[in-house]
Amino acid sequence: MHARIIDGKAIAEGMRADLAKEIESLGEAGVTPGLAVVLVGEDPASQVYVRMKGKACDKIGIYSETIKLPKETSETELMEVIDRLNADPKIHGMLVQLPLPKQINERNVLLRIIPEKDVDGFHPVNVGKVATGDTTAFRPATPYGIQQMLIRSGVEISGAHAVIVGRSNIVGKPMASLLMQKADGANATVTVCHSRTKDLPGVTRQGDILIAAIGVAEFVKADMIKPGAVVIDVGTNRVDDASAEKGYRLVGDVDFDRAKEVASAITPVPGGVGPMTITMLLYNTVQAARQWSQA
Amino acid sequence: MHARIIDGKAIAEGMRADLAKEIESLGEAGVTPGLAVVLVGEDPASQVYVRMKGKACDKIGIYSETIKLPKETSETELMEVIDRLNADPKIHGMLVQLPLPKQINERNVLLRIIPEKDVDGFHPVNVGKVATGDTTAFRPATPYGIQQMLIRSGVEISGAHAVIVGRSNIVGKPMASLLMQKADGANATVTVCHSRTKDLPGVTRQGDILIAAIGVAEFVKADMIKPGAVVIDVGTNRVDDASAEKGYRLVGDVDFDRAKEVASAITPVPGGVGPMTITMLLYNTVQAARQWSQA
Numbered sequence: 001m002h003a004r005i006i007d008g009k010a011i012a013e014g015m016r017a018d019l020a021k022e023i024e025s026l027g028e029a030g031v032t033p034g035l036a037v038v039l040v041g042e043d044p045a046s047q048v049y050v051r052m053k054g055k056a057c058d059k060i061g062i063y064s065e066t067i068k069l070p071k072e073t074s075e076t077e078l079m080e081v082i083d084r085l086n087a088d089p090k091i092h093g094m095l096v097q098l099p100l101p102k103q104i105n106e107r108n109v110l111l112r113i114i115p116e117k118d119v120d121g122f123h124p125v126n127v128g129k130v131a132t133g134d135t136t137a138f139r140p141a142t143p144y145g146i147q148q149m150l151i152r153s154g155v156e157i158s159g160a161h162a163v164i165v166g167r168s169n170i171v172g173k174p175m176a177s178l179l180m181q182k183a184d185g186a187n188a189t190v191t192v193c194h195s196r197t198k199d200l201p202g203v204t205r206q207g208d209i210l211i212a213a214i215g216v217a218e219f220v221k222a223d224m225i226k227p228g229a230v231v232i233d234v235g236t237n238r239v240d241d242a243s244a245e246k247g248y249r250l251v252g253d254v255d256f257d258r259a260k261e262v263a264s265a266i267t268p269v270p271g272g273v274g275p276m277t278i279t280m281l282l283y284n285t286v287q288a289a290r291q292w293s294q295a
Numbered sequence: 296m297h298a299r300i301i302d303g304k305a306i307a308e309g310m311r312a313d314l315a316k317e318i319e320s321l322g323e324a325g326v327t328p329g330l331a332v333v334l335v336g337e338d339p340a341s342q343v344y345v346r347m348k349g350k351a352c353d354k355i356g357i358y359s360e361t362i363k364l365p366k367e368t369s370e371t372e373l374m375e376v377i378d379r380l381n382a383d384p385k386i387h388g389m390l391v392q393l394p395l396p397k398q399i400n401e402r403n404v405l406l407r408i409i410p411e412k413d414v415d416g417f418h419p420v421n422v423g424k425v426a427t428g429d430t431t432a433f434r435p436a437t438p439y440g441i442q443q444m445l446i447r448s449g450v451e452i453s454g455a456h457a458v459i460v461g462r463s464n465i466v467g468k469p470m471a472s473l474l475m476q477k478a479d480g481a482n483a484t485v486t487v488c489h490s491r492t493k494d495l496p497g498v499t500r501q502g503d504i505l506i507a508a509i510g511v512a513e514f515v516k517a518d519m520i521k522p523g524a525v526v527i528d529v530g531t532n533r534v535d536d537a538s539a540e541k542g543y544r545l546v547g548d549v550d551f552d553r554a555k556e557v558a559s560a561i562t563p564v565p566g567g568v569g570p571m572t573i574t575m576l577l578y579n580t581v582q583a584a585r586q587w588s589q590a
Contacts, residue, residue, distance in 0.1 A: 107429060124427065128419030131426050131472070132464045134402065159491045161498075167475055169427045176471070177426070180462055180487050189498060191486040192475050196454045203456075203484060 003231070003263040006153050008145075012275035015148070016060055019282055023061040026289060033289035034063040035119065035281075036085045036094040040078060040104065041071030046097045056278050062285055063090060075104045082112045092292050093119030093285040098170075116291065119284035121174070130174055133181045136291075138284045143175035145276030146211065146232050151185045153265065155209065155230050158187035163207030165220065165253075167194045171213040171234055179209075200224070210263075212253035222258035231259055231266040234273050298526070298558040301448050303440075307570035310443070310578070311355055317581055318356040321588070328584035329358040330414065330576075331380045331389040335373060335399065336366030341392045351573050357580055358385060370399045377407045387583040388414030390576070393465075411586070414579035416469070425469055428476045431586075433579045438470035440571030441506065441527050446480045448560065450504065450525050453482035458502030460515065460548075462489045466508040466529055474504075495519070505558075507548035517553035526554055526561040529568050 023033060035057055039050045050066055057064035067081060078096070085094045094117050100106050110118075115125040121140035129137030139147075150157055162179045166172040172192060179188040193203045204210055204224040212220045213234035225231060235253030252269030260266050267273055318328060330352055334345045345361055352359035362376060373391070380389045389412050395401050405413075410420040416435035424432030434442075445452055457474045461467040467487060474483040488498045499505055499519040507515045508529035520526060530548030547564030555561050562568055 124421075124423030124429070125419045127423030127426050128421065129423075131422050131468055132419065134419070159493050161493070167477070173426055173472070173475070176475075176487075177468070180468070180471075180489070182462070182489075187489075187491040189486065189488045189492040191484065192471075193484045194475070194477075194482075196477075196482040197484040198454050198456070 003260040004265040005260075006149060006230075006232075006265050006267045006272060008149055008267055008272040009275045011149055011152050012145075012279040014152075015279050016056075016282065019279075019286060020060050022286055026286070026293070027061065029293065031289055031293045032061070032063050032090075033285050034065070034088075034090045034092050035285045036065045036067060036088070036091045038067045038069065038078070038081060038085075038094065038096045040069045040073050040096070041101050043099070046099075050097055053278060053281060056282060057285075060282055062282060065091070071101050073101070073104070075108060078104055078109060079112055082109070086112075086114045086117060091117065092288040093117050093281075095120040095281070117288060119281060119288055121284070122169075127169075127174065131177045133183060135183075138287065139178065139280070140170060140174045141277045141280040141284065142171050142213075142234065142273065143178050144283075145280040146175060146234070146273060147178050147185055148280065149232070149267070149273070149276050150209065150230070153230075155265070157185055157209070160188050160208040161191065161206055162188040162209040162211065163191045163193065163204050164211045164213065165193055165200070165204060166213035166215070166234070167192050168213065172211075175211060175213070214253050216253060217251050218253070218255040220254040220259065222255060222262045225259055225262045227262050228264045229262070231263040232273065233267050233269050236269055236274065298555040299560040300555075301444060301525075301527075301560050301562045301567060303444055303562055303567040304570045306444055306447050307440075307574040309447075310574050311351075314574075314577055314581060315355050321581070321584060322356065324588065326584055326588045327356070327358050327385075328580050329360070329383075329385045329387050330580045331360045331362060331383070331386045333362045333364065333373070333376060333380075333389065333391045335364045335368050335391070336396050338394070341394075345392055348573060348576060351577060352580075355577055357577060360386070366396050368396070368399070370403060373399055373404060374407055377404070381407075381409045381412060386412065387587050388412050388576075388580040390415040412583060414576060414583055416579070417464075422464075422469065426472045428478060430478075433582065434473065434575070435465060435469045436572045436575040436579065437466050437508075437529065437568065438473050439578075440575040441470060441529070441568060442473050442480055443575065444527070444562070444568070444571050445504065445525070448525075450560070452480055452504070455483050455503040456486065456501055457483040457504040457506065458486045458488065458499050459506045459508065460488055460495070460499060461508035461510070461529070462487055463508065467506075470506060470508070509548050511548060512546050513548070513550040515549040515554065517550060517557045520554055520557045522557055523559045524557070526558040527568065528562050528564050531564055531569065 121138040180190040201224040211232045217237035233252035233254040238248040241249040416433040475485040496519040512532035528547035528549040533543040536544040
C-alpha cells in the first residue's frame with residue numbers, strides 16, 4: 001500500500017483564494033480586516049512564525065501590525081498594549097505569540113484579550129464555546145485547520161474513531177472537542193492518549209484517523225498505525241542533518257517513510273498541517289471583521 | 296465475581312460533614328455562603344431538584360434563596376433577576392435550573408451569570424478553564440462528583456482507560472476534560488463515544504473505567520463491560536413498575552443486576568452519582584464564598 005499524500009499547501013491555497021474574494025467584498029463595504037501580532041522577546045522560532053503571519057496577511061489583503069516588545073517587558077506593560085489593541089477599531093483580531101518570557105503569566109494575558117478579538121481561540125470563553133459546540137467561537141487554528149483538511153480531503157469523520165496523541169491546550173484537547181461534537185465534519189468517536197497511556201500502540205492502532213501532536217521527532221512508528229488509517233502529523237521537529245544546507249531538516253511526529261506504507265492517507269512535514277494553521281488564522285481574522293461589521 | 300458497590304451516599308455524607316466544618320469556620324470569619332436557585336416554570340423533575348438543593352443548603356448551613364418564576368417569564372425578565380443576584384452580596388453562587396421554557400435562550404442566560412458566581416460551571420469561561428486545566432474554575436457538579444467518588448473509592452485513574460458513553464455538555468464532555476488533565480485524580484486515557492459510534496460494545500469493553508451518561512434505561516449490558524472494570528452509572532430513568540408504590544422505579548443507564556457480576560466496582564441508582572452531584576454544588580458554593588471573601 002502507498003498512502004495518498006494530503007497536500008496541505010494546495011488545500012490552504014484554495015481556501016486562501018476563496019478568502020481573498022471575501023476580503024475584497026468586505027473592502028467594498030468599507031471594512032479591511034486587521035490583525036495585530038504581539039511578539040515579546042527574540043525566540044527564533046517565534047520570530048519566524050510572526051513574520052510568516054504578517055506576510056500571509058499582506059498577500060491576502062488583511063491589514064496587519066506586528067508589535068515587537070523587548071524580552072524584559074513586564075506583564076503590566078504587555079497588558080497596556082493589549083488594552084490599546086482591544087480598543088483599536090482598525091484591529092479586529094489579535095494574538096500574543098507564545099511562549100512568553102517567565103515574568104509574564106500566560107493565563108492573565110489570554111484573559112485580557114477581549115474574546116471578540118481572540119482569533120487564536122485561546123481565551124477561556126472561546127475554549128468553552130468550542131467545547132460546548134457553540135459555533136460563534138473562534139476555533140484554535142491548528143485543530144480547526146486539521147478538521148478542514150480532513151473534510152476537504154473527503155475523509156469520513158462521522159462514526160470514525162479519531163485517536164489523538166498529545167493533550168496540549170493548543171492542539172490535542174481542542175482537536176478532541178471539535179471532532180466529538182454533534183455536527184457536520186465531526187461526530188467522531190474520540191480518544192485522547194498521552195505520556196501516561198498504557199499500551200499506547202494498542203490504542204493508536206484503533207484510530208481510523210490518527211492525529212499525532214506530541215512534539216517528538218518520528219515518535220509514531222508504522223506498527224502504531226491501523227492499516228488504512230488517515231494519519232495527520234502535527235509535529236515540526238528539527239533533526240540534525242549534515243547533508244542538509246542548514247545542517248538540519250524538519251520532520252514530523254510520524255515516521256513518514258514507513259508510515260506511508262501502512263496508512264491510506266497521510267500529511268507530509270512540511271507542507272501538511274503547517275500551511276493550514278496560518279490559513280485558519282486568516283479565516284478567524286476575517287470572521288472577526290465580519291462579526292464586528294455586523295454588530 | 297461480585298462487584299463492590301460504590302456507596303455514593305456514604306461518600307457524600309463524609310464530604311458534607313467536612314464541608315459543614317469549613318462553613319462553620321467561614322461563619323466565625325463573618326461569611327455565610329449563599330446560594331440562589333432560579334426555577335422558571337413548573338417542570339416536576341426540576342421542582343424536585345430545586346427542593347433538594349434548598350434542603351441540602353439548610354442542613355449544612357448555607358444560606359439559600361429559591362426564586363420561582365412563572366413559565367411565561369421572558370428572557371429579559373430572567374436577565375433582570377440574574378443581574379440582581381449578580382450584584383447581591385449575600386449570594387456567592389447561583390444557578391438557573393435547566394431546562395428553560397422555549398422563549399428563553401439558554402446560552403444567553405448562562406453567559407449572563409458572572410463566572411465568579413457560576414457554581415454550576417456552565418459559563419463558557421468556567422468550561423474553558425476546566426478544559427485547559429485551570430483549577431480556579433468551578434467544575435460542573437456531576438463530573439466533579441464522579442471524579443471525587445473515583446478518588447475516594449481508591450480507583451486508580453492515572454493510566455486507566457476511561458470510556459465515557461454520552462457527550463452532553465453537562466456530563467460527558469466535561470467528564471472527559473477532567474479525566475484527561477495532567478493532574479492528580481486524572482491522567483486517564485479518555486474515549487468519548489456516543490450515538491454515532493461504530494461497534495459501541497467493542498469500545499466500551501476497553502474501559503477500565505466505564506461511565507454511562509446516555510439517559511436510556513439499562514442501555515449498558517453486561518457484555519459491554521470489561522471484566523473487572525469500574526462502572527459509573529449517571530442515569531436516572533423512570534420505568535413503569537406496577538409492583539412499586541408510585542407505579543414506577545428508578546433505574547440507571549446500566550443493567551445493574553447483570554453488570555455487577557462482571558464489574559469490579561459499580562455505582563447503584565439511586566444512591567450512587569446522585570448524592571455526589573448535590574454535594575459538589577455545595578462545595579462550589581463554599582469555594583465561591585471563600586474566593587469572594589479573599590478577593
